[in-house]
Amino acid sequence: MKKITVLGSTGSIGTQTLDVISRHPEDFEVVGLAAGNNISLLLEQVRTFKPKWVSAGTEALADQIKSQVPSQVRVVYGEAGLIEIAGNSGADYVVCALVGSLGLTSTLAAIEAGANIGLANKETLVTAGHLVMQRAKDKGVSIVPVDSEHSAIFQCLNGESHKTIKRLMLTASGGSFRDLTRDQLNNVTVEDALKHPNWSMGAKVTIDSATMANKGLEVIEARWLFDLDYDQIDVVIHPESIIHSMVEFVDTSVMAQLGNPDMRVPIQYALTYPERKPSPASALDLLKQGTLHFREMDFNRYPCLRLAYEAGRSGGTATTVFNAANEIAVARFLKREIPFLAIDRIIEEVLSRHTKIAAPDLETILETDGWARLEAAALE
Ligand SMILES: NC(=O)C1=CN([C@@H]2O[C@H](COP(=O)(O)OP(=O)(O)OC[C@H]3O[C@@H](n4cnc5c(N)ncnc54)[C@H](OP(=O)(O)O)[C@@H]3O)[C@@H](O)[C@H]2O)C=CC1
Ligand SMILES: CC(=O)[C@@H](O)[C@H](O)COP(=O)(O)O
Numbered sequence: 416m417k418k419i420t421v422l423g424s425t426g427s428i429g430t431q432t433l434d435v436i437s438r439h440p441e442d443f444e445v446v447g448l449a450a451g452n453n454i455s456l457l458l459e460q461v462r463t464f465k466p467k468w469v470s471a472g473t474e475a476l477a478d479q480i481k482s483q484v485p486s487q488v489r490v491v492y493g494e495a496g497l498i499e500i501a502g503n504s505g506a507d508y509v510v511c512a513l514v515g516s517l518g519l520t521s522t523l524a525a526i527e528a529g530a531n532i533g534l535a536n537k538e539t540l541v542t543a544g545h546l547v548m549q550r551a552k553d554k555g556v557s558i559v560p561v562d563s564e565h566s567a568i569f570q571c572l573n574g575e576s577h578k579t580i581k582r583l584m585l586t587a588s589g590g591s592f593r594d595l596t597r598d599q600l601n602n603v604t605v606e607d608a609l610k611h612p613n614w615s616m617g618a619k620v621t622i623d624s625a626t627m628a629n630k631g632l633e634v635i636e637a638r639w640l641f642d643l644d645y646d647q648i649d650v651v652i653h654p655e656s657i658i659h660s661m662v663e664f665v666d667t668s669v670m671a672q673l674g675n676p677d678m679r680v681p682i683q684y685a686l687t688y689p690e691r692k693p694s695p696a697s698a699l700d701l702l703k704q705g706t707l708h709f710r711e712m713d714f715n716r717y718p719c720l721r722l723a724y725e726a727g728r729s730g731g732t733a734t735t736v737f738n739a740a741n742e743i744a745v746a747r748f749l750k751r752e753i754p755f756l757a758i759d760r761i762i763e764e765v766l767s768r769h770t771k772i773a774a775p776d777l778e779t780i781l782e783t784d785g786w787a788r789l790e791a792a793a794l795e
């Protein structure tokens with residue numbers, strides 16, 4: 416029985432993780448659940464899964480929870496609560512399904528406690544991949560990818576030697592505006608940006624897909640997860656999201672992982688690895704699907720991807736800045752404070768104001784993250 420703590424249990428990945436867990440009660444016990452503001456859903460999850468630890472976004476929300484759960488349940492709150500539940504809930508496996516670089520400190524706490532990590536929260540590796548991967552190595556814990564592209568690559572690499580990898584090909588749907596020219600993006604709305612063609616996901620990652628920042632974050636995530644150079648990581652547009660990513664080997668063989676877009680498949684694989692179990696996802700019918708399409712990436716159409724590669728190649732705190740500026744710009748777009756096309760402008764401007772610090776420690780990462788957020792919040 417794996418003892419599991421889910422950070423971000425009320426979100427898109429969190430709820431699907433609990434759905435997977437509920438289908439395999441013989442394999443998993445939920446020992447901790449952490450969420451932000453969605454207290455009614457968190458309480459429902461607490462009643463169903465009976466964790467020993469619960470974390471809420473604020474002290475007031477934690478007090479509400481305390482009054483409705485058995486007194487032996489430990490209720491904590493805030494970022495300190497996330498760190499505590501990640502490190503002390505007795506989990507041997509922590510799913511990090513928080514959104515944003517907020518996930519960094521709790522992921523590090525889970526690693527310190529020796530728990531294996533199911534990582535959906537890509538921002539953690541983008542902001543501090545070198546620290547996270549090094550600590551995981553030191554502690555002998557596995558970071559198992561949940562993100563669909565990285566799960567696909569992880570599955571393709573099963574048993575293959577690292578030195579036989581020529582390159583990765585991450586697939587990108589193109590996002591909600593993939594059939595619009597850059598000029599046509601001038602007056603797009605939040606509602607339209609939130610309509611992803613293939614996946615139903617949280618708001619932040621859906622906007623990231625539309626700007627292609629998501630693929631930029633994923634390129635950096637892949638660099639850390641699979642220890643490759645940026646020259647070995649390519650992106651191709653694949654509108655159907657049926658091939659979740661590919662690996663080309665030195666002998667020219669290409670391995671791909673395919674399936675209908677359903678995050679319960681990579682989530683379950685991360686939870687049951689190295690085993691496979693039946694899944695509720697619908698089986699892929701390639702005859703019905705008919706044709707798969709591929710288009711070359713256009714870096715002028717999607718500047719966020721160009722900026723991500725530039726930040727990744729620069730290294731150090733540059734990716735911390737890329738991530739933090741993007742988080743703030745997306746939050747401002749969602750609040751309708753800025754237009755869609757301001758997102759990449761803000762990221763580029765904040766990156767241009769930053770002098771990179773190589774091999775930053777955690778304190779430097781957190782300081783840089785805070786600085787980039789303030790800069791991005793002040794720009795028009
Ligand atoms: N959704 C998807 O299909 C995929 C997502 N990912 C990645 O997974 C991560 C999660 O994405 P997704 O599930 O879509 O995001 P959601 O926005 O749906 O969920 C985010 C979760 O984080 C919690 N949270 C947010 N802020 C805080 C806070 N301050 N304190 C505590 N908890 C907080 C939310 O709690 P609450 O709602 O209660 O406030 C919620 O449980 C992201 O990094 C995303 O890029 C990767 C691949 C696919
Ligand atoms: C489901 C998942 O992994 C998302 O991160 C997905 O990748 C978004 O799709 P695109 O970024 O390809 O639009």
Ligand SMILES: [Mn+2]
Pocket residue numbers: 562563564633
């Ligand atoms: Mn993805």
